[in-house]
Amino acid sequence: xxxxxxxxxxxxxxxxxxxxxxxxxxxxxxxxxxxxxxxxxxxxxxxxxxxxxxxxxxxxxxxxxxxxxxxxxxxxxxxxxxxxxxxxxxxxxxxxxxxxxxxxxxxxxxxxxxxxxxxxxxxxxxxxxxxxxxxxxxxxxxxxxxxxxxxxxxxxxxxxxxxxxxxxxxxxxxxxxxxxxxxxxxxxxxxxxxxxxxxxxxxxxxxxxxxxxxxxxxxxxxxxxxxxxxxxxxxxxxxxxxxxxxxxxxxxxxxxxxxxxxxxxxxxxxxxxxxxxxxxxxxxxxxxxxxxxxxxxxxxxxxxxxxxxxxxxxxxxxxxxxxxxxxxxxxxxxxx
Ligand code: SF4
Numbered sequence: 001x002x003x004x005x006x007x008x009x010x011x012x013x014x015x016x017x018x019x020x021x022x023x024x025x026x027x028x029x030x031x032x033x034x035x036x037x038x039x040x041x042x043x044x045x046x047x048x049x050x051x052x053x054x055x056x057x058x059x060x061x062x063x064x065x066x067x068x069x070x071x072x073x074x075x076x077x078x079x080x081x082x083x084x085x086x087x088x089x090x091x092x093x094x095x096x097x098x099x100x101x102x103x104x105x106x107x108x109x110x111x112x113x114x115x116x117x118x119x120x121x122x123x124x125x126x127x128x129x130x131x132x133x134x135x136x137x138x139x140x141x142x143x144x145x146x147x148x149x150x151x152x153x154x155x156x157x158x159x160x161x162x163x164x165x166x167x168x169x170x171x172x173x174x175x176x177x178x179x180x181x182x183x184x185x186x187x188x189x190x191x192x193x194x195x196x197x198x199x200x201x202x203x204x205x206x207x208x209x210x211x212x213x214x215x216x217x218x219x220x221x222x223x224x225x226x227x228x229x230x231x232x233x234x235x236x237x238x239x240x241x242x243x244x245x246x247x248x249x250x251x252x253x254x255x256x257x258x259x260x261x262x263x264x265x266x267x268x269x270x271x272x273x274x275x276x277x278x279x280x281x282x283x284x285x286x287x288x289x290x291x292x293x294x295x296x297x298x299x300x301x302x303x304x305x306x307x308x309x310x311x312x313x314x315x316x317x318x319x320x321x322x323x324x325x326x327x328x329x330x331x332x333x334x335x336x
Contacts (some may be wrong), residue, residue, distance in 0.1 A: 013050050015049040015050070015051055015052075016050055016051060016052040016053075016054075016086070016087055016186070016187070016202050016219050017049060017050040017073075017084070017085065017086055017187065017219065017221075018049050018083075018085040019046060019047055019048050019049070019069070019082070019083075019084050020082055020083045020084070021045050021046075021081065021082040021083070021087070021250065022043055022046045022047070022049055022069065022072060022073070022079060022081075022082035022083075022084065023041075023044060023045055023046075023080040023081040024042050024043040024065075024068050024069075024077070024079055024080050025039040025040065025041055025042065025044075025080045026039065026040040026042060027039060027040075027231060028040060028265060028292065031265060032125070035116050037128045038292060038293075039130045039292075040290075040291050040292045041243050041291045041292075041294060042065045042068040042243055042291050042295075043065045043068050043069050043072060043243050044243035044244055044291075045082075046065070046069055046082075046240075046243075046244065046245050047082075047245070047318075048238050048245060048248060050187075050219055050220075050221060050236075051219075051235075052217070052219055053213070053217050053218070053219055053225070054219060054220075054235045054236065055213065055219075055220040055221075055222055055233055055234045055235050055236075056220070056221050056222065056234065056236050056237070056238060057222045057224060057227075057229075057230030057234030057236070057237040057238070057251070058116050058221060058222065058223045058224070058237075058238050059223075059224050059225065059226070059227050059230055059237060059238070059239050059240070059266065060207070060239060060240035060241055060243075061225055061227055061288050062288075063242075063288055063290075063291065064240040064241055064243070064288070065240055065242070065243040065244075065291065066223045066225075066240050067191055067192070067223055069223075070085075070108070070191055070221055070223050071189075071191075073091070073096075073189070074091075074103070074106050074108060074189060075091055075092070075099055075103075076108075079092055086102065086105070086106065086186075086187065087186070089102070094305060096321050098210035100134075102165070104130070104134055104183050104184075104185070105183075105187060106184045106185060106186070106187045106189070107130075107179075107180035107181075107185040107188045107189070108180065108188065108189040108190075108191060109173070109176045109177055109179075109180050109188060109189070109190050109191065109193045110176060110191050110192075110193075111174055111175055111191055111193065111196055113172045113176030113179075113194060114164055114172050116176065116179075117164040117175065118164075119163065119164050119165060120163075121163075122160060122161050122162060123159065123160060123163070123164060123167070123175050124146045124150075124159075124160025124161060125161060126164075126175070126179065127146050127149060127175065127178050127179050127182055128142045128143075128145070128146050128182065129179070130179065130182060131145065131183070131185045134183075141274070144252070145182055146160055146178075146182065147160065149178040149181045149182045150178055152178070152181060152212065152215075153174040153177050153178045153181070153208055153212075153290070154174055154204075154208060154242045155171065155174055155175070155178070156308075157247070159171075162284070168201075169196060169198075169201065170197055170198075170204060170205060171204050171310045173193060173194070174199075174205070174208065176193070177186070177193075177205075177208060177209065177212070181212060181216075182217075185218065186217075186218065186219060187218070187219045187221070188218055188219075188220055188221075189220075189221050190220055190221065190223065191211065191223050191270040192223055192224055192225065193205060193209070193222075194206060194224075194229060194320050195224065195225065195226075195229070202229070206229075206232060206233050209233065210233060220233075222234060224323050226266075227239075227255075227263075227266050227267055227269075227270055228270045228271075230251075231251065231255060234251045235250065236248065236249065236251060236324075237250075237251055238256045239254075239260065239262065239263045239266065241262050241288075241299060241300055242288065242289055242291055242294050242295075242300075243291050243294065243299075244299060244327045244328065245318065246260045246262055246263070246300065246318075246326070246327070246329070247259060247260040247262075247263045247325075247326065247327045247328070248318070248325075248326050249322070249324060249325035249326070250324055250325070253322060253324065253325045255267070256319060257299055257322065257325070257335070257336070258335070259321055259322075259325065259327040259329065259332040259335045259336060260300075260327050260328070260329050260332060261300065261304050261305055261306055261329065262284075262300050262303075262304075264282060264335075265283075267283040268280060268281045268282040269281060276286060282305065284303045284305075285302075285303050286302055288302050289302065295312070296312055296313065297310070297312045297313045297314050297315055297316075298312070298314075298315060298316050298328075298329070298330070299327075306331055306334070308330070308331065310330065311330060314330065316328045316329050321333065321336045322336060329330075
């Protein structure tokens, strides 16, 4: 049976990606017998959709599980439970061969592209690596495609012969994008792609990503630890806290009306470019809790400025308070 027949499930045609109740726990081994003594709940029942051609920003502090969501979605690390549909195909039900074929459509750009480039290879060869692995084209066709994607990301033909150490951070990120783009993907996981770059370079890379998206109709999941980075590229934004999505909304609605106290705190940390305007910064008490032993009830309750006694007991579920705007907080009406 063909892959798409075997694993296709009913899906809303607009939703290119559907992540349903995704869970990723890591076992903690202990004792002489190295038995499982606890679980790190890195991703704990996360659901969202991404429409075709859309960018979903996935934001949260380090350790919140956002990168694990991305890597689990692509099958790069095994999931614990839940499902991920790409164009109606459940990626977790594919055989290894089917997954390999599917991966051509699903690419990733890492925060540090240098680590994924072989220092001994000219970057033209690194960019063509995916084509070689999938046995796409002959040498001449691969060469032509390398030249084409180099130009698309704003590099020159001669760069193909240069080695990774000869490039700046921004150029290396362009190479990372070229490596993904050459596979003609439908979806790219952008895993903190500009976090290591200077602000001036960040906007250049973001502009390239936006241009490529409109030219090729790409769908993006843009993972970042900072709301400011995703503001100009996302259509919708999901905010994660200790393994859970706590708020998800269109970019406009999220930036205008944050309904979750955690999102409000993240927003208050974004500097306003006008020095005459000041934003009142919310400094959260305490540290981000460990996903090994997350707080009971609402995971945010030990740090929440408006927590009530029931917040430590009852877990708030995501619910829609404004059209298309979901929040997991018992008291979000206060801000609606
Ligand atoms: Fe704060 Fe309670 Fe809302 Fe959690 S549920 S964010 S602790 S008010």
